[in-house]
Amino acid sequence: xxxxxxxxxxxxxxxxxxxxxxxxxxxxxxxxxxxxxxxxxxxxxxxxxxxxxxxxxxxxxxxxxxxxxxxxxxxxxxxxxxxxxxxxxxxxxxxxxxxxxxxxxxxxxxxxxxxxxxxxxxxxxxxxxxxxxxxxxxxxxxxxxxxxxxxxxxxxxxxxxxxxxxxxxxxxxxxxxxxxxxxxxxxxxxxxxxxxxxxxxxxxxxxxxxxxxxxxxxxxxxxxxxxxxxxxxxxxxxxxxxxxxxxxxxxxxxxxxxxxxxxxxxxxxxxxxxxxxxxxxxxxxxxxxxxxxxxxxxxxxxxxxxxxxxxxxxxxxxxxxxxxxxxxxxxxxxxxxxxxxxxxxxxxxxxxxxxxxxxxxxxxxxxxxxxxxxxxxxxxxxxxxxxxxxxxxxxxxxxxxxxxxxxxxxxxxxxxxxxxxxxxxxxxxxxxxxxxxxxxxxxxxxxxxxxxxxxxxxxxxxxxxxxxxxxxxxxxxxxxxxxxxxxxxxxxxxxxxxxxxxxxxxxxxxxxxxxxxxxxxxxxxxxxxxxxx
Numbered sequence: 001x002x003x004x005x006x007x008x009x010x011x012x013x014x015x016x017x018x019x020x021x022x023x024x025x026x027x028x029x030x031x032x033x034x035x036x037x038x039x040x041x042x043x044x045x046x047x048x049x050x051x052x053x054x055x056x057x058x059x060x061x062x063x064x065x066x067x068x069x070x071x072x073x074x075x076x077x078x079x080x081x082x083x084x085x086x087x088x089x090x091x092x093x094x095x096x097x098x099x100x101x102x103x104x105x106x107x108x109x110x111x112x113x114x115x116x117x118x119x120x121x122x123x124x125x126x127x128x129x130x131x132x133x134x135x136x137x138x139x140x141x142x143x144x145x146x147x148x149x150x151x152x153x154x155x156x157x158x159x160x161x162x163x164x165x166x167x168x169x170x171x172x173x174x175x176x177x178x179x180x181x182x183x184x185x186x187x188x189x190x191x192x193x194x195x196x197x198x199x200x201x202x203x204x205x206x207x208x209x210x211x212x213x214x215x216x217x218x219x220x221x222x223x224x225x226x227x228x229x230x231x232x233x234x235x236x237x238x239x240x241x242x243x244x245x246x247x248x249x250x251x252x253x254x255x256x257x258x259x260x261x262x263x264x265x266x267x268x269x270x271x272x273x274x275x276x277x278x279x280x281x282x283x284x285x286x287x288x289x290x291x292x293x294x295x296x297x298x299x300x301x302x303x304x305x306x307x308x309x310x311x312x313x314x315x316x317x318x319x320x321x322x323x324x325x326x327x328x329x330x331x332x333x334x335x336x337x338x339x340x341x342x343x344x345x346x347x348x349x350x351x352x353x354x355x356x357x358x359x360x361x362x363x364x365x366x367x368x369x370x371x372x373x374x375x376x377x378x379x380x381x382x383x384x385x386x387x388x389x390x391x392x393x394x395x396x397x398x399x400x401x402x403x404x405x406x407x408x409x410x411x412x413x414x415x416x417x418x419x420x421x422x423x424x425x426x427x428x429x430x431x432x433x434x435x436x437x438x439x440x441x442x443x444x445x446x447x448x449x450x451x452x453x454x455x456x457x458x459x460x461x462x463x464x465x466x467x468x469x470x471x472x473x474x475x476x477x478x479x480x481x482x483x484x485x486x487x488x489x490x491x492x493x494x495x496x497x498x499x500x501x502x503x504x505x506x507x508x509x510x511x512x513x514x515x516x517x518x519x520x521x522x523x524x525x526x527x528x529x530x531x532x533x
Contacts (some may be wrong), residue, residue, distance in 0.1 A: 001043065001073070001095075004113045006165050007174045008101040013084040014094045017159050020072045025110045027103060027336070038393040042072040043110060047103050058086035067102040075106065102179030103252070104329045105159075111518075134161035134262055137255060144251035145220070147237040147244050148173060153258060154231045154321035156196065157181070157378035160263075168240035170217045181377045186214045188192075199234045200225040202256075205249040208416060220244065222252045224259045231321070232263045277344045282399030283349050289395035298340060298395065303356035305390030306401035307366055311407045314381030325378050328368070337365050349409065352454070356391035363388060367421045385409070386421045392408025410434070440523050450504035456494045457503055468496040473514060 001022060003010055024041040028370075032048045046054060054076060061070055073093040089092045097106060138149040142163040148175065152161035159176055172182040181187065189211065190196060198206045202223035210218040218239040224232045235255055237248060245251070263516045276295055279287035293300040308329065311319040327345045334341035334352045342353040354362060370384040387408035389401045409422050411434035419426070441448055467486060472493065475482035483493040497508065507513045 001110060001113060001229075005095070005097070006162065007177050008098050008109070010096045010098045012093075012095050013079070014087045014092075015092075016072070016093050020093075021071075022110075025107065025114060025116065027332070028109050030137055032486055036441055042350055042396070044071045044074045044164075045103060045107055045110075046074055046076040046078070049076065049078065050271055052079045054078060054084055055080060055086045058083070058090045058092060061090040061092060066295070075110075077101075090173060098178060100175075100178045100180055101300065104332045105179035107332060109247055109329050116253075122287055122415070125437055131209065134259065135264065139162070140161045141235065141251060141255045145237045145244050145248040146242055147239050148221070150176065150236050151224075151233060152176070152236065152326050154318065155231045155325045155378050155380050156234060156410060157376070157380070160233065160327050166240065167294060168238075170238060171215055173236075173238050176374050180352065183214060183216075186211065186216055189214075195221060200233065201227075205252050207249075218244070220236065222256045224256050224263065226260055226264050228405055236383075251470070274344065277345060280342070280395065281344060281346060281351070281400055281402045283346050286399060289398075293395050296342065298342075300396070301394040301395060302400075303390060303391040304395065304398065305354045305356045305362050306392065306405055307352040307354065307362070307388050308349050308384055308405035308409055309352070309370060309384055309386045311379065311382040312385055313383050314379065318380050319382060322379055322382050324348050326350070326373060326384070329373075333369055333372075340375050349406070351405075353398060354430055356472065359390055360388060363421060370420050383420075389421050390419060434526075437519075437523050438527050441526055447523075448516055448520045450506050451524070453504045454500055455524070463496070463499070465496055465500045465523070468493055469500050469506075469508070469517065472497055472508065473518050474523070477508075 002012055020042075022042040025043040026041040027045040027047055028049075029047050030053055033131075043165050044307070049057075058074075070090070071092055073095060074087070075097050077097050077099050078097045083094060093456055130418070134151055138151060138161045141149045148163055148165055148169060151160045152158065153160055158179075162177060165173065165177075169177070171184060175182045190208070193208070195206050195208060199221060200223060202225040204218055205222045208219045210216060221234055221235045223234050226232055234279045235252055237244065237252065250468045260262040273296070275284065276287065276292055278284060278294075279291075280292045289300050292298070309323070312437060315320070323345055326499065327350055330350050330352065331343040334354065336342050338354050338357065340355055344351050356362070366388055370386050373379055373384055387405035389404045392398065392401045404424055408422060412419075412422065451466075454469065457463055458466050464486075468482075468488075471482040472479070475485065479490050479493055479497075481492040486493070500506065501508060506517060508517070
């Protein structure tokens with residue numbers, strides 16, 4: 001475990017006398033310890049727990065009668081005096097984690113280690129017992145190139161696997177493994193050199209020279225792409241104390257092809273539980289709620305809430321990658337809010353199933369969840385927004401709940417200033433209007449030819465009649481307000497409105513004509529917005 005955490009470990013004050021196998025891990029805070037002092041897992045991540053509380057808890061573990069299950073190891077960012085002695089009396093190992101490390105990254109690393117059944121061989125390299133995965137692949141790349149290897153996701157903000165650093169990592173590698181962004185000035189240099197553009201294009205191995213001023217060593221990098229051309233991630237090899245091998249670029253090209261197959265396989269073949277959760281949300285043909293409830297140990301009739309999370313802003317082409325990148329963190333935060341929470345990613349959106357414990361609490365938590373990632377490089381310039389539906393009567397209604405939150409996110413995706421968290425009730429006008437306009441946009445026979453006449457006239461004469469009519473209707477017929485909004489004189493607007501009515505036959509003093517024209521303009525605006533995107 002210590003080898004897997006690599007530079008995230010600050011020091012290891014106390015290790016057990018004999019090798020002990022870790023099978024379970026949990027993340028707890030001070031309130032959890034106060035409410036339930038017994039450790040229920042082999043590895044316990046003590047998040048935000050002060051030194052006095054840790055030592056008091058370790059002292060309590062000395063009494064066997066008070067402990068249902070003793071942890072094998074605790075991980076903490078707090079390193080108080082006396083922790084080693086207290087842990088030794090309790091027969092618990094201690095790992096002090098670097099204060100800059102993100103706890104979600106630490107938990108993901110340890111849990112991933114347990115899921116893969118990784119063992120530490122005699123050479124200190126991490127190897128998989130059955131088939132090569134990303135962890136096994138980085139070991140092969142490190143052996144073939146003689147460097148320090150890391151595989152990152154498509155956003156270049158999350159490390160998926162890495163080889164041991166052996167004390168040779170530069171600051172960029174250290175910060176990346178800790179879950180933090182690298183030195184901004186050096187990242188700017190990589191952008192100026194076109195490194196990230198080359199990664200997204202794929203194919204070529206980029207040789208990045210050392211930069212002594214920033215303390216950065218030479219590295220090679222190659223993009224990982226699926227056969228269809230989708231950008232899946234990148235492989236970085238940092239030069240250590242010795243030079244990279246002459247054939248390191250060839251090794252990287254081969255590794256990129258293997259990594260693409262592994263990442264594609266992982267995306268297409270989630271775990272049994274992952275597939276079950278996806279089917280519960282209506283994917284892959286769905287599933288009987290009672291069967292899903294029995295497997296997931298969730299009462300079929302328990303009221304539930306469904307939360308959908310999507311990315312907006314930034315580069316829309318990378319929204320799917322952004323959601324995939326934050327999926328693990330969303331799962332951790334959801335489980336911390338409600339232990340029974342289930343999380344999955346489908347079609348570029350993340351979905352969370354929660355017990356419907358209280359609408360106000362869920363809305364408040366969801367708002368905190370989507371805003372906690374603001375500014376994180378993992379979002380690549382986007383932000384997260386969410387839609388919530390609750391309560392649903394039970395697991396049978398989860399697919400319809402997903403459909404409802406999808407309606408909300410789709411209908412409000414183009415809002416200039418969208419609410420970060422909303423419900424169907426709060427955005428019903430936008431949802432219904434959006435769906436009506438969507439239907440109308442697919443029916444050419446319902447297009448008003450009178451509006452088409454104005455569009456054609458503007459195209460031929462640069463007349464701005466359509467924009468003038470739109471401003472006039474938006475101002476409810478107030479000529480001065482309408483003229484001000486488009487930056488022309490009121491008399492010019494009056495002329496344009498008269499000219500528009502003469503050419504088209506529309507009567508803007510008629511309520512039905514005004515309604516139909518506004519609908520037609522909205523359909524046209526929707527089409528132009530899609531064309532722009």
